[in-house]
Amino acid sequence: MNLESFQNRVLPVKNKLFRFALRFLGSEEEAKDVVQEVFIRVWNGREQMNEVQNWEAWCMRITKNLSLDRVRSLNRKQTHPMEETFDIRNEALTPHESTEIQESMQRINQLIEALPEKQRQVIHLRDVEGYSYNEICEILELDMNQVKVNLFRARNAVREKLIKINAYGL
Amino acid sequence: MRMDSKRIEELLNKYWNCETSLEEEQQLKEYFSGTHIPDQWKETAALFRYFEESKKKSLTDSSFDGRVMKNVHKPEGKMRKLVINSLRIAAGVAVLVAATWFVRKEIRQSTPQAVVDTYDDPQLAFEETKKALQMISKSFGAAEQQAKKINLFNEAQEEIQKKNKDEVNL
Numbered sequence: 001m002n003l004e005s006f007q008n009r010v011l012p013v014k015n016k017l018f019r020f021a022l023r024f025l026g027s028e029e030e031a032k033d034v035v036q037e038v039f040i041r042v043w044n045g046r047e048q049m050n051e052v053q054n055w056e057a058w059c060m061r062i063t064k065n066l067s068l069d070r071v072r073s074l075n076r077k078q079t080h081p082m083e084e085t086f087d088i089r090n091e092a093l094t095p096h097e098s099t100e101i102q103e104s105m106q107r108i109n110q111l112i113e114a115l116p117e118k119q120r121q122v123i124h125l126r127d128v129e130g131y132s133y134n135e136i137c138e139i140l141e142l143d144m145n146q147v148k149v150n151l152f153r154a155r156n157a158v159r160e161k162l163i164k165i166n167a168y169g170l
Numbered sequence: 171m172r173m174d175s176k177r178i179e180e181l182l183n184k185y186w187n188c189e190t191s192l193e194e195e196q197q198l199k200e201y202f203s204g205t206h207i208p209d210q211w212k213e214t215a216a217l218f219r220y221f222e223e224s225k226k227k228s229l230t231d232s233s234f235d236g237r238v239m240k241n242v243h244k245p246e247g248k249m250r251k252l253v254i255n256s257l258r259i260a261a262g263v264a265v266l267v268a269a270t271w272f273v274r275k276e277i278r279q280s281t282p283q284a285v286v287d288t289y290d291d292p293q294l295a296f297e298e299t300k301k302a303l304q305m306i307s308k309s310f311g312a313a314e315q316q317a318k319k320i321n322l323f324n325e326a327q328e329e330i331q332k333k334n335k336d337e338v339n340l
Contacts (some may be wrong), residue, residue, distance in 0.1 A: 011235055015228040022227070032231060036238055043242040104216040105223065112220075128224045152188045156192055159186055162213040162238060 001046040003062045012044060013056055017063045023124050024067035025074070028111075032071060055140040058129075064121070064139060111161050112154075118142075119154035126151055143158060175208065182214065 001010075002160055017145070021031035021038075041062055052058045112120060121140055125131045131139070136147050181198055184190045190198070202211070235295035288294035 003239075006242065007235075007239060011238065014234065018229040019224065019227055032229060032234065033227065036234070036241070039238045040241055101216065101219065104213065105220050108220040110218055124224075125220045127195070130194065130195070148188055155186055155188065158217065164216060166213050 001049055006043060006046070010021060010039065010055070010059070013059055014039075017059060018058075019128065020124065023120060024064075024071050029076070031067075034063060034066050038068055046139045054135065054138060057135050058156075060125075060139040061141065076082060098106050107165065108158070108162075111158050115154050115157060118146075118150045119157070122147055122150040122152040122156070127155075178211075182211075 017038055018031050019034045021034040022028065023032050025034065026099045031072050040060060042059055051057070112123065115123065118140070122136060125139060126133075133144060133147055136142075137144055140147065142150075178198070178201060181190060181194055185195065185198060199218050202215040207215045221231055281322055289298065
């Protein structure tokens with residue numbers, strides 16, 4: 001792989017890698033550092049890339065591993081709570097509706113952040129990024145059964161909490 | 171695209187059971203991003219909207235690409251290469267020297283010291299050899315005297331055989 005194809009093909013996946021790293025780290029700065037490191041590793045290992053069937057999944061896997069390393073070293077120092085803001089712009093909504101949506105999104109974000117690590121990874125890869133089950137297996141180095149179990153648990157944990165919120169307005 | 175609530179209900183059930191395909195999940199996302207969502211699905215809609223919104227998050231740092239490319243494009247300096255190659259050769263030589271030293275030590279230990287040549291001066295070596303040969307010669311001398319006694323037996327045996335022959339001829 002030459003520099004040009006690296007720039008045109010590999011670099012554009014940066015946002016996917018960034019969002020994935022952000023799931024682990026909660027800090028944009030840390031996530032950015034991880035993504036940069038991922039690209040350097042990918043470039044240094046570019047010879048291997050020809051043997052890799054799905055290089056995007058390969059990049060995601062490196063992102064996961066580097067993010068986990070960093071989470072471990074950060075945990076010794078401090079933890080970053082994830083602060084997300086969502087910019088909802090929809091002409092059809094009144095300001096009141098906008099605020100309401102904004103609030104429910106924050107709540108959902110907290111629900112997902114509270115999930116166990118594997119469930120959080122699987123639901124992110126499937127429902128946010130739209131990866132196939134096979135790709136998720138490759139990225140997370142899990143077998144199909146584990147991926148499906150984790151996704152099932154994640155979706156249903158979120159669903160149960162949403163039902164509670166709906167019923168009690170919590 | 172308008173979908174009736176029955177179809178949505180059906181898709182949602184499949185979704186919670188992790189039986190939807192990526193296309194069907196996309197249909198749900200599209201449906202819930204629209205307006206006029208029935209109240210019963212308000213929170214579910216928020217969940218799907220959350221997935222869609224999360225996907226919009228991107229690495230906004232405009233200098234990021236440039237930084238990655240600069241890091242990636244850093245060619246290894248000629249000096250660096252030279253130093254690395256010299257170190258490689260030096261390491262190889264060191265291994266060879268160490269191996270030779272050990273093998274030599276091993277051979278020396280397993281060879282009896284008597285076999286090892288101990289004289290530098292030819293004159294001295296000659297004298298020592300002479301001494302050793304004289305010692306052997308002296309021992310041979312002693313052995314010869316003992317061997318003469320055995321001759322007596324031979325002579326006696328011959329005498330008896332002669333007598334036996336004479337008796338037969340008679």
